[in-house]
Amino acid sequence: MALGKIKADTLEHSTAGSIATNYVVEGTAKAWNFFDGSAGTIAYADSFNSSTLTDIGTGNYKYAFTNNMSNANFSFGGAAIIDETTFGLLSGTEIAGSHARSTSSSGGFWTTNTASVNSSANANSISTQIFGDLA
Amino acid sequence: MQTPQFQGTHLFDRLCWAKENLDGVQSDYRVVYEDSVDECAKILVPDPNWMACALQGGILPPVQVYWELAKDEAKPDFVKHTRGHLLHNTKPVEAMTEEQAIEYLIMKDCPQHVWRDWDSGNKPKLVICRKEQLPATREWRNAWKISEELATDETVAA
Numbered sequence: 001m002a003l004g005k006i007k008a009d010t011l012e013h014s015t016a017g018s019i020a021t022n023y024v025v026e027g028t029a030k031a032w033n034f035f036d037g038s039a040g041t042i043a044y045a046d047s048f049n050s051s052t053l054t055d056i057g058t059g060n061y062k063y064a065f066t067n068n069m070s071n072a073n074f075s076f077g078g079a080a081i082i083d084e085t086t087f088g089l090l091s092g093t094e095i096a097g098s099h100a101r102s103t104s105s106s107g108g109f110w111t112t113n114t115a116s117v118n119s120s121a122n123a124n125s126i127s128t129q130i131f132g133d134l135a
Numbered sequence: 136m137q138t139p140q141f142q143g144t145h146l147f148d149r150l151c152w153a154k155e156n157l158d159g160v161q162s163d164y165r166v167v168y169e170d171s172v173d174e175c176a177k178i179l180v181p182d183p184n185w186m187a188c189a190l191q192g193g194i195l196p197p198v199q200v201y202w203e204l205a206k207d208e209a210k211p212d213f214v215k216h217t218r219g220h221l222l223h224n225t226k227p228v229e230a231m232t233e234e235q236a237i238e239y240l241i242m243k244d245c246p247q248h249v250w251r252d253w254d255s256g257n258k259p260k261l262v263i264c265r266k267e268q269l270p271a272t273r274e275w276r277n278a279w280k281i282s283e284e285l286a287t288d289e290t291v292a293a
Contacts, residue, residue: 030147033182040273041266043161043180049150051185052244055178058276062177064244066185066195067146067222068204071215104208104216105201106244122273134147135204135219 030074031065031130037080037111038124049130056108059120064106067134072102074132080111080123087114088123104135138193146222149194150184157191159183164237165269167281168253168261170246176279178269181240189239192230196222198242237263259285 012018033047042055054062080088091110092102102108107130111123136156141149166179188194200221207218231239241250245261253261262281270279 038273040271041165041178041180041269044182044184046159047182047184048154049147050182052182052240053180054244055180055276057175057177058273066150066182066188068201068216068219070219071208071213103205105205122276133215134145135216135222 026133027131029129029131030067030069030134031063032128033063034125034127036124037061037126038083038122057120059111059122060108061111061126062106062108063128065104065130068104069130070133070135071104072107074102074107074130076102076107076109076128076130078109078126078128080127081125082111082113082121082123088112088121088126089114089117090126090128136191138191141193142226143224146196149227150188153188153191153194154184157184157187160186160190160233162186162233162237163265163267164233164263165266166237166241166245166261166263167269168245168249169281170249170260175277176281179240179244181237185240186233186236189231189236190233193227195228195239196225197228198239200225201243258283 008021010018010020011024031047031049033044033050033053035042035044035053037059042053042061044050044053049066050063051066052064054064056062076092078090080090082088089112091112092107109128110120111126112119113121139152161183162181164181167176168179169176203218203221204216207213207216241261249260253259259281262285
């Protein structure tokens with residue numbers, strides 16, 4: 001592959017100090033996406049390291065990775081807006097229980113209305129980020 | 136654009152290359168499947184950047200690699216993947232057509248029990264369709280089901 005490569009354990013700034021490159025490798029988001037979850041037929045507007053988005057039901061979505069994570073113990077974060085006047089919340093999958101848990105290849109989440117947080121609701125602006133180790 | 140020789144390159148690096156060099160491709164295909172009689176139909180949507188990789192060729196690993204990793208993960212003593220190198224070192228698949236890419240995604244991201252015997256039973260458990268064939272709004276989303284009128288011996292994908 002004809003791409004340049006710099007091998008270094010530390011990056012050093014002239015005045016601001018230095019940082020180990022493993023901070024960059026381990027602290028970089030490994031996947032992200034953005035989409036409108038209120039559309040009749042949803043689709044990612046943009047994304048990285050995703051193969052599919054699955055519409056599971058009202059306010060319920062599943063993402064799948066192209067490059068798997070090393071296991072299911074990764075960190076998931078995100079934000080959602082229900083509509084112009086309503087904030088939303090995101091809930092990720094649980095470790096065990098009735099809701100399907102994440103695997104190294106995929107995970108799911110719900111969006112809810114802040115006025116009724118235990119009921120899933122479609123959101124029109126959803127963004128998520130995944131941090132953790134890659135397989 | 137020619138794909139670099141990627142076998143042996145970390146898959147994440149290949150995705151970085153693709154993000155920088157390929158335009159996303161929004162597919163009109165959708166995969167509708169039912170994996171439980173008690174739940175509504177699910178709609179699988181291809182990722183536009185993934186689809187660009189599939190059409191380009193030489194980037195994605197064979198789908199069998201994901202099955203191998205899933206087998207590892209299903210073992211009771213699984214802690215973390217030790218065969219992630221399969222993603223990076225297995226020879227990448229050649230360019231696919233959009234239809235072949237959809238088949239690949241079904242085998243990657245749909246539950247195996249759905250697609251392995253999709254046409255057994257009284258009605259199809261999985262249908263490939265165009266997005267225009269789905270309801271235009273999400274009203275009654277949790278009641279969506281594959282139409283009972285579809286027979287398993289019909290070609291239902293346009």
